[in-house]
Amino acid sequence: MMAGALLVGLLAGLGIVVFRRTVDLATVLCQERGLEAAGGGRWYLLLLPALGGLAVGLWVHALKPQGPGQGVAGIMESLAFHGGRVDLRGSIARIVGAVITLGSGGSAGPEDPSVQLGAAVGSQVGRAFRLSEGRVRTLVACGAAAALAAAFKAPLSGVFFAVEILLGEFSATSVSYIVVAAVAGAAASQAFLGSSPAFAVPQYELRSARELLSYFVLGCAAALVGVAYTRLLYWTEQSFEDWRFPGWLKPAIGGLAVGAIAFLGRPEVMGDGYATLGATLRSPSADVLLLLLLVVAKLVATTLTIGSGGQGGLFAPSLFLGAMLGLALGRLANAFFPAFSAPPAAYGMVAMGAVLASAVRAPIVAFLLPFEMTNDYRIILPLMLAVVTSLVVARWLERESVYTIKLKAHGIDPAAQRDVNIMRAITVGEAMAREYPTVTPATTLEALGELFHRTGHHGFPVLDEEGDLLGIVTLQDFDRVTAAGNTEGTVENIYVRDPITTFPDETLEEAVRRLGARDIGRAPVVDRQNPRRLLGVLSASDISRAYGRVLAQRTELRQRMAWARAGLDGEAEFVEIEIPAGAPAVGKRIQDLALPRECVLVSITRRGRTVIPRGGTVLRPGDVATAFVAPSCRPAMERALAGRRNGEGT
Numbered sequence: 001m002m003a004g005a006l007l008v009g010l011l012a013g014l015g016i017v018v019f020r021r022t023v024d025l026a027t028v029l030c031q032e033r034g035l036e037a038a039g040g041g042r043w044y045l046l047l048l049p050a051l052g053g054l055a056v057g058l059w060v061h062a063l064k065p066q067g068p069g070q071g072v073a074g075i076m077e078s079l080a081f082h083g084g085r086v087d088l089r090g091s092i093a094r095i096v097g098a099v100i101t102l103g104s105g106g107s108a109g110p111e112d113p114s115v116q117l118g119a120a121v122g123s124q125v126g127r128a129f130r131l132s133e134g135r136v137r138t139l140v141a142c143g144a145a146a147a148l149a150a151a152f153k154a155p156l157s158g159v160f161f162a163v164e165i166l167l168g169e170f171s172a173t174s175v176s177y178i179v180v181a182a183v184a185g186a187a188a189s190q191a192f193l194g195s196s197p198a199f200a201v202p203q204y205e206l207r208s209a210r211e212l213l214s215y216f217v218l219g220c221a222a223a224l225v226g227v228a229y230t231r232l233l234y235w236t237e238q239s240f241e242d243w244r245f246p247g248w249l250k251p252a253i254g255g256l257a258v259g260a261i262a263f264l265g266r267p268e269v270m271g272d273g274y275a276t277l278g279a280t281l282r283s284p285s286a287d288v289l290l291l292l293l294l295v296v297a298k299l300v301a302t303t304l305t306i307g308s309g310g311q312g313g314l315f316a317p318s319l320f321l322g323a324m325l326g327l328a329l330g331r332l333a334n335a336f337f338p339a340f341s342a343p344p345a346a347y348g349m350v351a352m353g354a355v356l357a358s359a360v361r362a363p364i365v366a367f368l369l370p371f372e373m374t375n376d377y378r379i380i381l382p383l384m385l386a387v388v389t390s391l392v393v394a395r396w397l398e399r400e401s402v403y404t405i406k407l408k409a410h411g412i413d414p415a416a417q418r419d420v421n422i423m424r425a426i427t428v429g430e431a432m433a434r435e436y437p438t439v440t441p442a443t444t445l446e447a448l449g450e451l452f453h454r455t456g457h458h459g460f461p462v463l464d465e466e467g468d469l470l471g472i473v474t475l476q477d478f479d480r481v482t483a484a485g486n487t488e489g490t491v492e493n494i495y496v497r498d499p500i501t502t503f504p505d506e507t508l509e510e511a512v513r514r515l516g517a518r519d520i521g522r523a524p525v526v527d528r529q530n531p532r533r534l535l536g537v538l539s540a541s542d543i544s545r546a547y548g549r550v551l552a553q554r555t556e557l558r559q560r561m562a563w564a565r566a567g568l569d570g571e572a573e574f575v576e577i578e579i580p581a582g583a584p585a586v587g588k589r590i591q592d593l594a595l596p597r598e599c600v601l602v603s604i605t606r607r608g609r610t611v612i613p614r615g616g617t618v619l620r621p622g623d624v625a626t627a628f629v630a631p632s633c634r635p636a637m638e639r640a641l642a643g644r645r646n647g648e649g650t
Helices: 002-037 042-063 071-081 088-104 111-128 133-152 155-167 174-194 209-242 246-264 274-280 288-307 314-338 344-360 363-374 378-399 404-409 417-426 445-457 475-482 506-515 538-568 632-643
Strands: 460-463 471-474 522-526 534-539 573-578 599-608 609-611 624-629
Touching: 002 111, 002 133, 002 174, 042 088, 042 246, 071 111, 071 133, 071 155, 071 404, 088 111, 111 133, 111 314, 111 460, 133 174, 133 363, 155 174, 155 363, 209 288, 209 314, 209 344, 209 404, 209 534, 246 288, 246 624, 274 314, 274 344, 274 599, 288 314, 314 344, 344 378, 363 378, 417 506, 445 475, 445 632, 460 534, 471 475, 471 522, 506 538, 534 538, 573 632, 624 632
Parallel strands: none
Antiparallel strands: 460 471, 522 534, 573 624, 599 609, 599 624
16 A cells, blocks of 8 residues: 555656646647737637637536546545546546646646645546555555645645645554655655745744734635635536536637626636736735625636536635735735734635635645745744634535535535544444343343353343343443352342443434444343333444445445446436425335335435435335436326425425
8 A cells, every 4th residue: 555655656746746737738739829829809808718619618628527526526426436437538528628728728727636636636546455444545646646745836735725625534553645646746746846945935923913904805715715715616517507508518608708807807707817826926906996806707717617518626716816816915905004013925825725724614725825835934824823714704604615515515525525524424223233132130140151151142131020221231241249269149149230222213423433432242122211211222233244244235236336336328317305294205115115226225314314225124204316318207206295296285
């Protein structure tokens, strides 16, 4: 694995070098040379993004990329549902499409395609060596981290990007591989692209603690921009998806809109914006209204480019938005509080991290990225304050990030699909043993020892004559007494009164957390309404069997989804349907429903808990079913589950 991580990191870093050089070449040919050939006419700026959008639409339509969607969101879906299998053909289609989009002036960034490239490298290496699904996922994260580290010259940011956004969980073993890959990717990139910081900012120091109030206000403003970015992008994507218009022409419409913004005097919105960003940080504009206008123009241009089907990333636009917002607020701070305000460029760098945090919900990446891009530690204090403020306000306004909002709308919850959360998908009632030997206080120690030997169990519930639970007796209790040579007593003298119990409607995660804190290997399962009524026993072996069974079912679900996607020529989609009271599916088992063969139920959300569906799962009112289904079969599925087409009625 260490050798694999190193190989993936090097390949991803070299791939980023080729990708960035190709984007630079396309930009020079299309924008600089093309503009010269056109005599500098503004009409060229109007038409260039539209022509680029048309080329992207035709390219993607011709290749018909399979598998999850583009960029970071698609990789998150792949890690959650497809075991880290990133389609190579789809990745090539999207990476080439990004070169065309960026070269022709589409408003997007090179980072998401870079991550797509790195993830594809990691997936292909893992599958070539026939590694397990878990190790393939790790190599996908390694490739993504290496790509981002190479693109930004920021290895720390690459590592935490993979951990925070893609994997969503910290594992010391995985992180060690990711660090190796990120270092290898950054080293390979710097060998060709240099190691100088991405942006040069003036010398900065915190002049007064009072200045922190300005950064608090900056964090609040950044949250508003990040949330607007998230919601506007989602609304634009949905609008273009719902628009009855040839799909291959939609990117041209978005490109034409971007060209119109450039034609009207704001060519800064074209491309990734790094050149404008760097120049503005070095020599900030004194016109606050112009800076705020650039925020609005870039916001509209980016959402139109990506929402219409253009290929590209969301990182660079968020950095551009933050920089212009910070420069504007920095100018205002300098005007009103000249005695203790930093240069506007410092506000611009801090706002880059704050807007990034509110958009992608990765605070550690937002802390580290501006620091690594400037090689200046002195901005870290105001940066931390602004990032945390922005993150808290953004979460209050919008729960989802710019990556997860569309996934959630399609019923995809990457966090709910991680293996670490399988314990949340299983109830104690599903895992417990219902038939289990019991004893009474009058049971002799001799009989108890014989029962331990015959059954192999390490503990038994103790019941009274009416069958009510009194306590539990364990093998340790028995050994403690018999070691002293006392074998004449009864259970009455050794059992534990008032034992730790659990309930059938609890998740295994809740039960294991409580039992593990007391180092208990088994617990009686009792009725919530009558805690003395024994329903079963939950033991470590029961937990292990239930976990293995559900893990196997999830693997089967992924295989069925892969079959469905392949059989439906990539047209299947995720759909989320709420089952109302009185629906035909209420009270029925899934295996008894007349669901189309092309429909795969992926999960059921029940009172905030994710349930992995099985044939015998009984549906209840209020359940939200997530299905993977062909569009043509969606009406039949909605009738079977909800009794009507989803969205009809109230």
